[in-house]
Amino acid sequence: MPSRPDRLRTEVAAAAARLIVEEGCDYAQAKRRAVRELLGDGSDTRGAMPDNAEIEHELRRHLQLFAADTHPGLLADLRRTAAEIMARLAQFNPHLVGAVLNGTATEHSDIELQLFTDSAKDVEVYLMDAGIDFDVEGGADEGAPGALERLSFITAPRGERGARSGRHPVGVRLHVFEQDAIRFAPRYKAIPSPEFELHPVAASGRASLAALRQLIDAAR
Numbered sequence: 001m002p003s004r005p006d007r008l009r010t011e012v013a014a015a016a017a018r019l020i021v022e023e024g025c026d027y028a029q030a031k032r033r034a035v036r037e038l039l040g041d042g043s044d045t046r047g048a049m050p051d052n053a054e055i056e057h058e059l060r061r062h063l064q065l066f067a068a069d070t071h072p073g074l075l076a077d078l079r080r081t082a083a084e085i086m087a088r089l090a091q092f093n094p095h096l097v098g099a100v101l102n103g104t105a106t107e108h109s110d111i112e113l114q115l116f117t118d119s120a121k122d123v124e125v126y127l128m129d130a131g132i133d134f135d136v137e138g139g140a141d142e143g144a145p146g147a148l149e150r151l152s153f154i155t156a157p158r159g160e161r162g163a164r165s166g167r168h169p170v171g172v173r174l175h176v177f178e179q180d181a182i183r184f185a186p187r188y189k190a191i192p193s194p195e196f197e198l199h200p201v202a203a204s205g206r207a208s209l210a211a212l213r214q215l216i217d218a219a220r
Contacts, residue, residue: 007213009136010058012038017058021067024108027052052104053191059104060196072219074104077157078170079216085155085172086209089126092117095206097175101215102190103202108173110152114206118178120148127151147175 015034019025025033035048050058054188063071078100086094089131099105115123127134134153151174186205190198201215 001170008038008048009054012048013058014062016050016055017062020055020059021062021106022108022177027055031055042138056102056104056191057193057195060193063104063106064196074107075103076216076219077102077211078105078109078111079212079219081155081157081170082113083209083212083216085111086113086212088130089115089123089174090209092123092126092176093179093208094174094210095182097186097188097206101202101204101207101212103198107168110173111155112173113176114147114175114177116177116179117180118179123151123174123176127153146181148179149176153177155214190217 012031012034014038016025016027016030019033020027021028031049039048067074079096082096082100086096092115095114095116096112097114099109100111117123124134124136132153134151136175137150137152153172154169155172157168157170190203192198192203199215199218201211201218204211207215
């Protein structure tokens, strides 16, 4: 039987998963809010804070329990949209990372791409020439340490035949790295769990366009 601290961490992780799905919180925000909701401000949180693996596990459970009918279609549209964007950005060696790859994406999730190129400015010029209105952010952040810069824009999700799916627009974030950074292992891989069987590509932490297309085909 789980100990009280273990049960409390599970409760916090489940509450955090709900906030991620319903409000689009990131893991850190969701964790803090879940603790406040369950324990109140100023409470002793020692032993109550779940790690990201526990939150991811509860997030998968939440999606399976409450979005089994809608989540596969949403995830398929996001992955197809990612593949289309990656094909257009092929010269910059794009790789998909994050929730769209590992299967925990929600309607609030961005498509997170890592690009490996000698010049971040070349990416900016490409987007400008393509008529894409984008924002430029700083370099390193928690999700992509070592990135030269981050570019973000909004796009329309694509359905199975490439037409717009009718879903709300989705954010795209490009984390631009030097070419040699591809040699380093992905910073984050999906957490193995006997409860959820993941395709090897989804669990890999980073996927090329060819690997993503393999994942899309396997899910049909």
